[in-house]
Amino acid sequence: MELLRNIFVTPFVDMVAAPDFLMQVVWEGLVSGVLYALIALGFVLIFRSSRIFNFAQGIMVVFAALTLVGLHEMGIPAWIAVAGTLGVMFALAWTVERVVLRPLVGQPDIILFMATIGITLFLIGFGETIFGGENKQMITAELGIPTGDFVLEPFGGLLILQHIDVTAVVVAGLLVVGLVAFLNYTRMGRAVRALGDDHQAALSVGISLQTIWVLVWFIAGVIALVTGIAWGSRAGVSFALEIIAYKALPVLMLGGLESITGAIVGGLLIGVLEKLFEIYWGAPLLGGNTESWFAFVLALTVLLFRPQGLFGEKIIERV
Amino acid sequence: MLDSDPTGNGAAHPAKGGDAETILEVTNIEVIYNHVILVLKGVSLTVPKGAIVALLGGNGAGKTTTLKAISNLLHSDRGEVTKGAIRYLGADVTELDPATLVQRGVIQVMEGRHCFEHLTVEDNLLTGAHTRSDGRGAIEADLDMVYTYFPRLKERRKSQAGYTSGGEQQMCAIGRALMSRPQTILLDEPSMGLAPQLVEQIFEIVKSVNENEGVTFLLAEQNTNVALRYAHYGYILESGRVVMDGPAAALRENPDVKEFYLGLSEEGRKSYRDVRSYRRRKRWLS
Numbered sequence: 081m082e083l084l085r086n087i088f089v090t091p092f093v094d095m096v097a098a099p100d101f102l103m104q105v106v107w108e109g110l111v112s113g114v115l116y117a118l119i120a121l122g123f124v125l126i127f128r129s130s131r132i133f134n135f136a137q138g139i140m141v142v143f144a145a146l147t148l149v150g151l152h153e154m155g156i157p158a159w160i161a162v163a164g165t166l167g168v169m170f171a172l173a174w175t176v177e178r179v180v181l182r183p184l185v186g187q188p189d190i191i192l193f194m195a196t197i198g199i200t201l202f203l204i205g206f207g208e209t210i211f212g213g214e215n216k217q218m219i220t221a222e223l224g225i226p227t228g229d230f231v232l233e234p235f236g237g238l239l240i241l242q243h244i245d246v247t248a249v250v251v252a253g254l255l256v257v258g259l260v261a262f263l264n265y266t267r268m269g270r271a272v273r274a275l276g277d278d279h280q281a282a283l284s285v286g287i288s289l290q291t292i293w294v295l296v297w298f299i300a301g302v303i304a305l306v307t308g309i310a311w312g313s314r315a316g317v318s319f320a321l322e323i324i325a326y327k328a329l330p331v332l333m334l335g336g337l338e339s340i341t342g343a344i345v346g347g348l349l350i351g352v353l354e355k356l357f358e359i360y361w362g363a364p365l366l367g368g369n370t371e372s373w374f375a376f377v378l379a380l381t382v383l384l385f386r387p388q389g390l391f392g393e394k395i396i397e398r399v
Numbered sequence: 400m401l402d403s404d405p406t407g408n409g410a411a412h413p414a415k416g417g418d419a420e421t422i423l424e425v426t427n428i429e430v431i432y433n434h435v436i437l438v439l440k441g442v443s444l445t446v447p448k449g450a451i452v453a454l455l456g457g458n459g460a461g462k463t464t465t466l467k468a469i470s471n472l473l474h475s476d477r478g479e480v481t482k483g484a485i486r487y488l489g490a491d492v493t494e495l496d497p498a499t500l501v502q503r504g505v506i507q508v509m510e511g512r513h514c515f516e517h518l519t520v521e522d523n524l525l526t527g528a529h530t531r532s533d534g535r536g537a538i539e540a541d542l543d544m545v546y547t548y549f550p551r552l553k554e555r556r557k558s559q560a561g562y563t564s565g566g567e568q569q570m571c572a573i574g575r576a577l578m579s580r581p582q583t584i585l586l587d588e589p590s591m592g593l594a595p596q597l598v599e600q601i602f603e604i605v606k607s608v609n610e611n612e613g614v615t616f617l618l619a620e621q622n623t624n625v626a627l628r629y630a631h632y633g634y635i636l637e638s639g640r641v642v643m644d645g646p647a648a649a650l651r652e653n654p655d656v657k658e659f660y661l662g663l664s665e666e667g668r669k670s671y672r673d674v675r676s677y678r679r680r681k682r683w684l685s
Contacts, residue, residue, distance in 0.1 A: 186475050267529060274515045274526045281513035283472055285575060286501030286530040338517075 091360035100237025105359050106352055111245040113351020114252040118307050119328040120335065120343035121259060122300040127337050128276035129296045130181070132192045136199040138325020140301060143203050144169060145308030145317045149219060150211040158222035162305075169301030170294075177293045185289070204319065213319065218312035220244065225313065248310035255306060259299070260340060272296060276338070330379035336389030346390065350375045419447035422583060422615050423469065423505075428483030430464050430473065438464045440639040441483070446583070446617050451609050453630035453647065454619040455660060460636040462619035463510055466585045469617070470507035471497050487583075501530045504582035510591060510619075512568040514575075516561025520552055523560050523571050527578030538578070545574040548604055566597040573601070577608065586618040590625060598622065602629045623660040627651045635660070 095102045119137060126134040147168050151161035180195050221227060226243035233239070263269035275282045275292050283289065308317070311324050331350050335342025354374045362370030382390060423446040430439040439461050446452045454462045467473045468480050471492075485493045487505060495503075506527075515523050524545055528538045546553040549570045555563050560571055569589060576584050586605070590598040606629055608614050620626035627633055627647045634644040635656070643656070650656050657663045 186477060267525075270518070270522055270526055271529055273518055273522075277515035277517050278513050280472065280475060280509060281515060281572075282526070283475060283497050284470065284501075284507045284509055284513070285527050285579065286498040286506070287526065288496070288498045 086365055087361065090364075094360060098237065099235045100233075100239050103234060103239050105355050107239070107241060107245075109352035109355030110348060111249060111351070112355070113348040114249050115307050115310055115324065115347075116327050116331045116351055117344045117347025118252050118255065118303055119325055120331040120347050121256065121340065122303040123328060123332055124337060124340055124343045125259070125272070125296050126300055129272045129292055130192070130275070131189055132181075132196060133189075133337070134300065135193065135196040136203060137300060137304065137328070138322040139200045139203045139207075140169075140172075140304035141308045141311070141325060142317070142319055142321045143172075143207050144301060144305035145218065145312045145321060146207050146211045146216070148305065148309065149216045149312075149317050152219050152222065153216075158219055158224075161219075162223070165305055166302065169305060170298050173294050173297035173301055176297055177290055181293055182290065208319075215316045215318040218309060218317050220309075220313040223309070225309075244310075244313050251306060252310070255303065256344060263340070268292070268295065327375060330375035332389070333379035334382050334390055336391045339389070339391035342389055342391030350378065353378065419449060421445055422448040422488060423617065424486045425465070425469065426484045426486070428465075428468055428485065429481050430461075430468050430478055431481050432476065432478040438478070438639055439468065442636065442639070442641055443483075444634050444641065444644070446615060447632075448582075449609070449613055449615055450632060451605065451616040451618065451630045453626040453633040454617065454636060455621075455623050455626060455633055456636035457621065459638070461639040462636055463587055464639075465636070466507060466587050466617065466619055470505060470585055471495060471500055472507060472509075498530060501579050501581075504580075505585065506576045506579050506581045506583075507585040508572045508576045508587060508589070510587040512565070512572045514560035514563075514568045514571050517559055519557055520560050520563065520567075520571055521556040524552070524574050524578050527575035530579060541578055541580065545577050548577070548608060549574050565592050566594070566601070569593060569597075569601055570604075573604070573608075577612075577614075581614060583615040583617065586616055588619055588621065590620060590622045598625055602626075605629065623656070 119141065122137050122140075123134055126132055126137070144165055148161055148165045151164045152158055156164065176199060180199060181192070184192055184195060225247050228243050230241040230243070230246070231238065232241065261269075263273060271282065271287045272292055272295070274285075275287060275289065279289070307324065308321065311321055315321065327350075328347075331343060331346040334350060335344075335346030354371050357374050358368065358371050362368055362374070425442060425444045427441045427443050428439055429437065429441055431437050442461065442465055444452070444454075444465075454465060456462055464473070464478065467476065467478070469485055469492075473479060480493055484491055487500075487503060492500060492503070492505075497507075500506075515526065518526070521542070524542060525538070528541070531538060546556075551567055552570055552574055555567055560568060563571065573584075573586070573589070589601050589605070593601065602625055605616060605618070609616055616630075618626065618630070627650055630647045632645070633647050633650045634641050635650070636642065643650070643653070645653070651661075
């Protein structure tokens with residue numbers, strides 16, 4: 081009885097009793113959710129245009145953040161370092177296309193997936209050799225990102241919104257809107273979507289696989305940089321940052337690998353739900369630290385009922 | 400173009416009908432898949448400007464491979480042209496990538512239609528204009544042109560292509576190719592899987608595009624009957640070689656073509672066994 085009460089009644093009573101605290105929890109969840117969504121978008125974009133599940137997305141976050149901090153340490157001003165990092169991410173995209181994807185065109189998907197694991201291992205080694213393995217500080221202040229916080233007082237309580245988090249949400253939101261507009265309303269965006277449907281047909285109408293792949297990997301690189309800055313300014317820049325990408329996996333399972341809406345909604349949903357579960361159920365009943373597994377359990381449950389995810393494209397098959 | 404055979408290998412080189420300018424010339428090409436499988440064993444053909452030329456033959460004769468060799472889509476199938484030359488408007492195009500070729504005016508409509516199934520019909524058509532840089536206005540105008548040829552596509556323009564019927568997908572694929580403002584369309588098996596009435600309709604549209612827009616067609620087809628009624632000239636392929644060619648009207652009257660490809664014969668129907676032995680004795684070439 082006591083247990084049932086703790087599961088089904090007490091948490092909701094607590095929520096109603098302290099609505100300001102509830103809002104704080106939801107906000108924290110939203111902030112990490114936005115970042116999950118962003119990373120998931122990187123996966124979705126590469127998957128749609130090349131049917132490759134890009135295992136290297138996580139390490140690209142670390143690599144981008146490390147490059148940014150590393151360049152700044154060499155005495156380059158913050159914003160020029162950002163431009164330099166973008167250049168490095170473009171070079172990375174170009175190299176990946178040249179050295180890895182192009183020779184493997186037409187091979188089974190699993191081989192390309194293995195190739196992205198190869199890229200991951202290479203980037204870990206390369207990053208460590210050049211920038212060292214120790215934890216670094218993200219150059220938040222140098223980039224002009226405000227560090228204070230807004231204090232709101234809803235329902236006579238207290239709600240603290242850190243400026244960093246607000247900035248992350250706004251920038252990520254703009255990036256998402258920009259990407260969606262790019263995919264739906266531009267010539268290149270249409271080509272990316274076409275390529276995802278049918279390689280051969282895309283080739284036949286004169287869409288260049290090489291150009292699109294470089295473009296898509298570069299966009300994934302930009303996403304990695306933004307996520308790296310946002311996550312790095314909360315947790316520091318180290319190779320541990322890579323785990324945020326693994327958090328995007330349940331987002332993808334939940335949202336479907338092809339769906340942009342799925343990535344966004346899935347990301348926000350998982351961000352918020354895992355925080356709520358941790359605070360109201362996990363910590364009091366299970367001793368906490370549920371955030372590391374909650375998302376996976378949720379995704380598995382969804383997969384049981386909808387194998388293509390909540391928003392995955394229906395597989396169109398004509399008989 | 401030159402009237403003589405540049406390689407000096409005249410075996411399968413056609414006599415040209417009329418004196419129209421040659422737009423596409425394939426000379427003695429050999430295609431090998433996966434470095435070992437020899438599929439085309441020296442195919443030569445000439446396409447005059449403004450003509451409809453049909454490539455005929457059964458399964459595995461090499462029709463699709465010939466078209467893909469021309470449009471350079473062989474690469475993603477792990478195939479390559481190992482011998483011979485393909486010249487378009489006099490220039491060697493054997494090594495060009497498909498995108499450049501589309502810009503030069505050659506586009507392929509692949510066998511089995513290959514629409515982008517999650518894109519709307521209209522988006523499908525617009526991808527055809529991917530290589531164009533002559534502005535939004537010109538592209539809009541061509542979209543209207545395609546919709547006049549295929550009124551059905553206008554009705555379905557907002558539906559995802561994957562949910563349209565086979566005939567609509569074939570129209571969509573041809574319309575998409577038209578959007579690139581091509582001079583030459585390589586059309587692979589337009590009749591595949593379509594009802595006879597629809598096949599007729601598609602070929603009527605091919606004919607009117609050919610007449611009104613001056614687009615040259617090289618089409619691969621198993622439906623010899625329909626193809627020879629609409630084409631001006633035909634080539635018959637068998638196991639990777641051209642075994643016969645001639646003006647469509649002449650091929651239609653040829654007794655061998657009649658028997659093997661149109662299923663007609665002088666002495667009425669024969670038993671399958673007779674046909675087989677007869678065919679073995681009377682292989683045209685090789």
